[in-house]
Amino acid sequence: MTLTESETQGFLNRCVSCAYLKETGDFCNKTVLGDSFEAAAALPDECADLLIADPPYNMTKTFGKQEFARMSEEDYRAFTEKWVRAYRHTLKKTASVYVCCDWKSGIVIAPVLEKYFTVRNRITWQREKGRGAAANWKNGMEDIWFLTVSDKYVFNLGAVRQRKKVIAPYTEDGNPKDWFVLDGVKYRDTCPSNFWDDITVPYWSMRENTPHPTQKPEKLLAKLILASSNKGDLVLDPFGGSGSTAVTAKKLGRDYLSVEKAEEYCALTECRLLRAESDASVQGMEDGIFYARGLK
Numbered sequence: 001m002t003l004t005e006s007e008t009q010g011f012l013n014r015c016v017s018c019a020y021l022k023e024t025g026d027f028c029n030k031t032v033l034g035d036s037f038e039a040a041a042a043l044p045d046e047c048a049d050l051l052i053a054d055p056p057y058n059m060t061k062t063f064g065k066q067e068f069a070r071m072s073e074e075d076y077r078a079f080t081e082k083w084v085r086a087y088r089h090t091l092k093k094t095a096s097v098y099v100c101c102d103w104k105s106g107i108v109i110a111p112v113l114e115k116y117f118t119v120r121n122r123i124t125w126q127r128e129k130g131r132g133a134a135a136n137w138k139n140g141m142e143d144i145w146f147l148t149v150s151d152k153y154v155f156n157l158g159a160v161r162q163r164k165k166v167i168a169p170y171t172e173d174g175n176p177k178d179w180f181v182l183d184g185v186k187y188r189d190t191c192p193s194n195f196w197d198d199i200t201v202p203y204w205s206m207r208e209n210t211p212h213p214t215q216k217p218e219k220l221l222a223k224l225i226l227a228s229s230n231k232g233d234l235v236l237d238p239f240g241g242s243g244s245t246a247v248t249a250k251k252l253g254r255d256y257l258s259v260e261k262a263e264e265y266c267a268l269t270e271c272r273l274l275r276a277e278s279d280a281s282v283q284g285m286e287d288g289i290f291y292a293r294g295l296k
């Protein structure tokens with residue numbers, strides 16, 4: 001997906017500013033073009049049911065016209081603490097939070113998250129694509145911390161079942177035990193674990209692909225959103241990028257708020273949101289069933 005200058009301008013006109021949030025109190029289903037910390041201050045208390053944060057990992061990377069420069073571990077810890085504290089007031093008592101990181105930034109992030117939330121789990125996503133290193137193992141994993149504000153939280157296990165081919169089909173009294181046959185192949189719909197190997201990065205050939213350098217796949221966000229929110233809930237993303245969280249939330253019948261400071265990514269978000277009105281499909285997922293890579 002690439003946008004011309006005039007298309008970008010058209011989509012930018014659909015975004016709102018932090019000042020708009022503050023003046024109107026209208027924050028539902030919006031893409032905010034602005035600074036995440038300013039947006040947090042303009043939001044009311046306890047408005048969000050689910051927060052999904054994919055902050056810049058602690059590596060030098062260009063987002064739009066701005067570079068995020070690698071920091072010392074101490075500065076990255078302070079940056080993490082700053083955004084967590086800024087957004088904490090927006091979370092309902094029943095809210096869940098997911099925070100993305102790689103193994104290195106995760107070491108710094110985890111103790112900060114532990115201070116403010118109950119840590120429920122760490123999901124590892126095997127994304128397969130990664131740059132080789134001359135004197136190290138190629139990094140093919142990302143982590144996602146699963147946190148809650150309290151012990152009362154939503155978890156819709158039945159909405160995130162994973163369909164797998166059965167390796168050892170067990171029978172009881174001659175009947176299949178928890179498996180079924182489709183087109184001659186034996187499958188089982190299983191409970192998802194915290195190791196996710198069924199999701200690719202949004203490759204250039206996929207409809208959801210954008211020029212954003214660290215775009216998350218909609219299938220990954222669909223798992224988080226379906227498990228940890230209900231229809232009509234508000235899903236908040238303070239580092240929205242190309243809008244993957246907002247777009248997937250919309251496709252799944254949730255409300256969204258996406259904050260991003262780079263114009264080109266806000267425009268992509270709005271373009272994707274518009275597309276989602278006529279196509280609510282999420283590649284690799286159908287009716288709460290997630291298919292292994294290559295199955296769909």
Ligand SMILES: C[S@@+](CC[C@H](N)C(=O)[O-])C[C@H]1O[C@@H](n2cnc3c(N)ncnc32)[C@H](O)[C@@H]1O
Nearest residue numbers: 035036054063215216239240241242244260261
């Ligand atoms: C890792 S990317 C998120 C990618 C996103 N999950 C997606 O699927 O496209 C982090 C984003 O945060 C944005 N960002 C960093 N600091 C910000 C700030 N203070 N306010 C708003 N956006 C910020 C960057 O421009 C970048 O697009």
